[in-house]
Amino acid sequence: MSKPTTIKKPSFSLELVMDDFNKRVRIESFRGNVIDLVNFLHEKASANIYEKLIVQARSTQWEELLKLGFELEGKLRRFFNGSEGYIMTYYYNDKRRTSSHWSVEQEILQNVIKKHIKPIKRDLPLQYQLRKATVDDAKALATLYQAVFPIYPTPMNEAKYVRKMIESGSIFWVTEYEGDIVSSASADLNKIFHHAELTDCATLPEHRSHGLMKHLLVKLEEELVSMGFYCAFSLARARSFGMNDAFYQLGYSYGGRLTNNCYIFEDLEDMNVWVKDLSQ
Known part of the structure; x- marks a missing residue:
């Protein structure tokens, strides 16, 4: 498993994995302004080969991501030191979004x-x-x-x-x-x-x-x-x-x-x- 890189910006910080092999970006945790975070992620994805974003969000964060076009694909009990975790995803093309099985x-x-x-x-x-x-x-x-x-x-x-x-x-x-x-x-x-x-x-x-x-x-x-x-x-x-x-x-x-x-x-x-x- 690739270890995340810590990125700090004026309005947010995050733990980020740029997964070239699987053509995805994975965020293991983040804090701060969600809109600025998502704009940053879209810029990262559009400049590279990435087809999917995966964000591990807390109970106070997932609904903000939902409002910005993310989907709730998974829920993890006790994930963040005992509190719930939510796996939010965003797709950039129909092929990656569509399951054939x-x-x-x-x-x-x-x-x-x-x-x-x-x-x-x-x-x-x-x-x-x-x-x-x-x-x-x-x-x-x-x-x-x-x-x-x-x-x-x-x-x-x-x-x-x-x-x-x-x-x-x-x-x-x-x-x-x-x-x-x-x-x-x-x-x-x-x-x-x-x-x-x-x-x-x-x-x-x-x-x-x-x-x-x-x-x-x-x-x-x-x-x-x-x-x-x-x-x-x-x-x-x-x-x-x-x-x-x-x-x-x-x-x-x-x-x-x-x-x-x-x-x-x-x-x-x-x-x-x-x-x-x-x-x-």
């Missing part, structure tokens, strides 16, 4: 939330082991992500990038099978607002029938709670029944869908928002 994704979501929540099996199958990853796992993790995702929104197929993430504080847990990493997930921490994104979820196809991801996510949750992080959220591919089901089964609440949010797997994809209050 919405009805299929709706059917997947309905099938997920109709399922009975089953207790998580306490023990992994024999020959599988869970452990926390270290910088020494960077190469093996990059190989895993290269094998699972032909396209990914961040360069997780590069060992140097994975190593940098771990060194900067991202938490990775992995599952090993006969000594090889076959599944992994991470938590990207925001130490200012005390929330964490559970992301980089990947399992090799031949190991997907054992519920490995749920065990990894539980380990990440336990570590987050021990650090005082009580808001966990994730963006799951809307066309992936398995990932959406994993979060639902773990008690996450559906918080909306981000249209054509990022390049992942094969192309631009819609991402479902899932959020959980870990203090409960």
Whole structure:
């Protein structure tokens, strides 16, 4: 995950990520004059390749953005040190705004939330082991992500990038099978607002029938709670029944869908928002 740049202007300040690969601008937080902020963002977008703005707004900000043409696509409970977060978006063309798989994704979501929540099996199958990853796992993790995702929104197929993430504080847990990493997930921490994104979820196809991801996510949750992080959220591919089901089964609440949010797997994809209050 790219780290934001702090920008300060006379009437506003913001934490900004210019995401060239996904052709979007993401604002993780802002303060000050909303009209001046939005004008600044439009200028940034029009001078470059950006097709979408994403603003993480507080409860006192989202309606001001709505009045300026933004859309509410997601809601995150306890996102800003316990207060609500709102994912507001703005599109610059019809193609980026239009989802070609919405009805299929709706059917997947309905099938997920109709399922009975089953207790998580306490023990992994024999020959599988869970452990926390270290910088020494960077190469093996990059190989895993290269094998699972032909396209990914961040360069997780590069060992140097994975190593940098771990060194900067991202938490990775992995599952090993006969000594090889076959599944992994991470938590990207925001130490200012005390929330964490559970992301980089990947399992090799031949190991997907054992519920490995749920065990990894539980380990990440336990570590987050021990650090005082009580808001966990994730963006799951809307066309992936398995990932959406994993979060639902773990008690996450559906918080909306981000249209054509990022390049992942094969192309631009819609991402479902899932959020959980870990203090409960």
